[in-house]
Ligand SMILES: CC(=O)[C@@H](O)[C@H](O)COP(=O)(O)O
């Protein structure tokens with residue numbers, strides 16, 4: 001049976017706007033609280049190494065100020081592991097990071113980085129943090145996640161979101177096949193990146209997916225309709241697709 005699909009609201013780009021002026025507003029915690037009231041099941045925040053949006057103090061504020069689980073997106077570095085172990089978020093999603101990129105351009109090479117990731121994942125898991133790997137919907141990466149003992153994978157949906165027509169249908173099949181393979185192997189599949197009102201339904205209809213993480217579009221749409229309304233609408237579209 002298809003279960004409820006959780007919505008994790010990524011509030012990074014509230015911090016992008018805040019940081020444009022260097023002051024305290026708009027406050028990502030306030031956004032997280034509104035998302036919670038609007039039906040979000042979790043909050044996602046990406047503490048980038050360059051701190052271009054979420055900053056260190058935001059992590060403590062978010063954990064202390066919301067009842068929802070926090071999914072901390074982070075690069076596989078010593079600095080980030082220390083921060084995760086200090087704050088103890090519900091989940092840590094390991095993402096690839098390149099300083100000069102505009103956004104997270106692709107999935108983590110879990111296969112190629114096995115030896116580096118293995119001890120890092122073990123340390124987070126031993127601390128009771130649920131580790132997720134942000135990967136491409138690729139069977140080799142799922143096998144690597146299995147070997148690494150990651151309980152969760154999040155499929156990067158950017159290629160799907162940016163494609164059209166038959167190319168998009170092909171990307172959708174890749175994600176659906178990957179979700180089925182992950183679930184068959186006991187790994188909980190999530191998905192996210194670049195999802196919007198227009199492209200979310202086919203992804204939300206994939207029965208094995210347990211969670212979608214959506215940010216940039218929701219924060220942008222909030223400029224026009226308010227954050228509560230943008231989150232509620234996304235929630236409705238996801239529920240309708242199930
Ligand atoms: C990993 C990921 O997909 C999200 O963190 C999202 O990309 C928002 O952060 P950026 O826009 O800084 O990549």
Ligand SMILES: NCC(=O)COP(=O)(O)O
Pocket residue numbers: 010044154191192193194195213214215216217
């Ligand atoms: N992991 C994906 C995420 O958190 C949100 O991505 P986006 O909707 O901001 O592209």
